Amino acid sequence: MSGIASGKTPGAAYSHGAIGFHWLTAAIVLTIIPLGVAMGRVDPGPTQDWLYSLHESLGIVVWPIALLRLMYRFKNPPPPMQDDIPQLMKLAAELTHWALYAGLLVNPILGWLGVSTFGATINFFWLFELPSIAAKDEALSKLILWAHGWIGILMALALCAHIGGALFHHFVRKDRTMLRMLGR
Numbered sequence: 001m002s003g004i005a006s007g008k009t010p011g012a013a014y015s016h017g018a019i020g021f022h023w024l025t026a027a028i029v030l031t032i033i034p035l036g037v038a039m040g041r042v043d044p045g046p047t048q049d050w051l052y053s054l055h056e057s058l059g060i061v062v063w064p065i066a067l068l069r070l071m072y073r074f075k076n077p078p079p080p081m082q083d084d085i086p087q088l089m090k091l092a093a094e095l096t097h098w099a100l101y102a103g104l105l106v107n108p109i110l111g112w113l114g115v116s117t118f119g120a121t122i123n124f125f126w127l128f129e130l131p132s133i134a135a136k137d138e139a140l141s142k143l144i145l146w147a148h149g150w151i152g153i154l155m156a157l158a159l160c161a162h163i164g165g166a167l168f169h170h171f172v173r174k175d176r177t178m179l180r181m182l183g184r
Helices: 016-040 046-075 087-118 138-173
Strands: 122-124 128-130
Touching: 016 046, 016 138, 046 087, 046 122, 128 138
Parallel strands: none
Antiparallel strands: 122 128
């Protein structure tokens, strides 16, 4: 469907809801990823426990936000990209967005499942413990948390592509792509 037929102008800004979901998700993910890296690089003890708890809590929070964001996107499709953007760039953007959505929906569940099969619980923002969602199985936990870590790395790469693409559009192509997510 063309931008004109859908009532949206190519290159138009995203809705306020889409912008809010985008930046809220970005803030959480840009916190979760460094925490995930840091928690594996500090010695066991209170600091590591604090990093794990914060990483796990934010992972639990990002899942419903991502789900609501995806539901919002289906109900409120994004405005079409500018017509002069090459099809390959449009495809790359779509694939990157869907890869990020997949990671946002799958990785928090894998994290919770990995913690559960490890035999631990998630101390949600130090307020209460979330129940385990699977029986203890340390061998399975290692496999799940290995996958969780690799998906996190793939998400970080997709995020770099996403940010890099926005900056490329803004500074090299000098088009409206990045401005659309700033409400302009």
